[in-house]
């Protein structure tokens with residue numbers, strides 16, 4: 001094939017695909033009878049509802065078994081306002097969408113305290129409460145529902161005709177999907193995906209986890225509201241059984257089978273299953289059983305659903321390509337910040353910090369002072385409290401006693417994202433990367449310094465969001481080049497060698513140009529060459545103006561890198577000073593109890609640590 005044709009094809013493949021879809025969608029009604037048209041109209045309602053569920057569950061990782069309720073709120077609000085309060089349809093529709101958004105927020109409140117199946121149970125409970133209420137409330141027409149919802153007026157177009165209603169739905173559906181995809185692919189959705197994969201790492205990188213969770217539920221509510229309004233306008237009758245738990249599980253099946261982490265998957269699942277469900281109306285008992293079996297098979301065989309299948313099959317059929325090598329790190333240029341750190345002013349101070357876990361005291365009256373521009377080493381035997389110290393400094397744990405000050409501020413009660421805003425960043429002993437994000441996206445999450453209020457731009461000025469996104473992308477590419485990761489930009493890090501994963505985590509931590517960087521055993525699992533590169537990178541980071549504290553077992557690395565070392569044993573500081581002095585200190589030798597306390601040269605790769613300790617967000 002002509003080589004110039006290839007990039008051209010790639011460039012226009014997507015627009016051509018969308019154009020084809022648009023033409024097919026336009027022509028579809030011409031092929032269908034009136035009953036099928038009605039089924040298709042109902043399927044679109046579920047498609048929009050599924051986008052909302054995809055965002056909250058697939059993208060933000062929040063289990064929501066009340067999505068159908070949110071549609072119910074939209075439909076019932078439209079019904080009550082139009083039939084009992086005499087509002088016009090569109091005014092009622094706007095209020096209904098707002099009401100669903102509000103109920104979405106209320107349903108999301110438990111997500112601030114509980115997660116996973118607990119959240120599922122709570123949201124399911126709220127959903128049952130809604131069904132109960134509409135069944136008994138006279139306002140909601142009791143069990144018999146509300147009829148007589150007016151046909152939505154639209155400039156003389158007769159929307160009581162299912163064919164014409166289809167085009168209204170098509171427009172709303174396309175806008176809903178486009179907005180959903182826009183959110184998912186830009187910084188709000190990226191942070192949500194990061195939160196889904198690892199809330200702790202996302203929080204330490206500046207993401208407001210509670211706000212993100214509530215935003216996801218708000219969006220689920222708004223999508224539910226739009227679906228409810230369209231349903232009310234289409235059927236012009238609402239009743240409790242439409243928003244039942246059985247339908248919620250059907251919706252769940254649609255999203256799981258289609259692929260909950262892809263909005264396209266959610267939509268395809270919803271449209272397909274709505275049509276299948278209608279075909280199987282006469283076999284409804286067996287159909288329910290069938291859906292259940294298909295969901296279980298999908299969850300086991302293809303956890304990412306149908307939408308994820310191409311991604312899983314592609315590597316199997318594609319010839320294994322040679323993995324690109326990690327390019328050399330490009331040192332940072334000297335900056336004004338570097339001159340500031342050269343003053344050596346105190347940047348971090350801990351005063352008598354004690355950390356207790358029930359019966360165990362992990363840190364006992366630890367006091368520490370780190371000056372700007374230092375590379376400080378923290379060493380000590382296993383279990384001496386080093387990681388706990390980092391968790392206290394970075395806000396993952398709140399000290400039982402004592403105070404922590406950072407850049408002349410008391411920070412011992414601040415959440416990780418606030419500390420991140422103040423310029424504190426960290427890596428983790430057991431690499432905390434985002435499973436489904438690419439290397440480039442990792443760096444973009446690290447670069448993203450936006451505050452929660454910024455999310456309003458999605459509603460008010462999406463063009464601004466898009467422009468900011470392009471700037472962020474350019475910054476990310478620059479950073480990837482600096483860390484030698486450009487060749488891996490599109491890869492997901494867990495598919496890469498361990499040394500590259502460590503580099504990705506470091507690049508993510510440095511993306512926000514922090515004032516203080518905490519490195520927790522960054523050399524674990526690295527070979528000798530990678531360790532030498534690490535030394536070079538850390539020095540450059542410090543020379544660029546970032547103070548570094550490093551926990552490390554490799555004493556050779558500590559000796560070559562750190563100006564000063566603090567030794568912990570059984571949660572207490574037992575020595576502090578120049579590396580050579582500390583290594584010769586008798587109490588340090590004693591604390592290591594037979595381990596080589598003298599400088600240890602480890603050329604071979606150390607095994608990666610395997611323990612897991614899970615602080616809460």
Ligand SMILES: Nc1ncnc2c1ncn2[C@@H]1O[C@H](COP(=O)(O)OP(=O)(O)OP(=O)(O)O)[C@@H](O)[C@H]1O
Nearest residue numbers: 357362380381382383384385386387388389613614
């Ligand atoms: N969340 C927690 N709950 C209970 N105990 C904890 C928790 N986190 C740490 N600990 C305990 O605190 C002590 C210090 O652990 P820590 O991980 O800080 O040591 P460390 O010096 O980092 O060890 P290593 O060198 O093996 O990483 C250990 O006894 C550990 O079991």
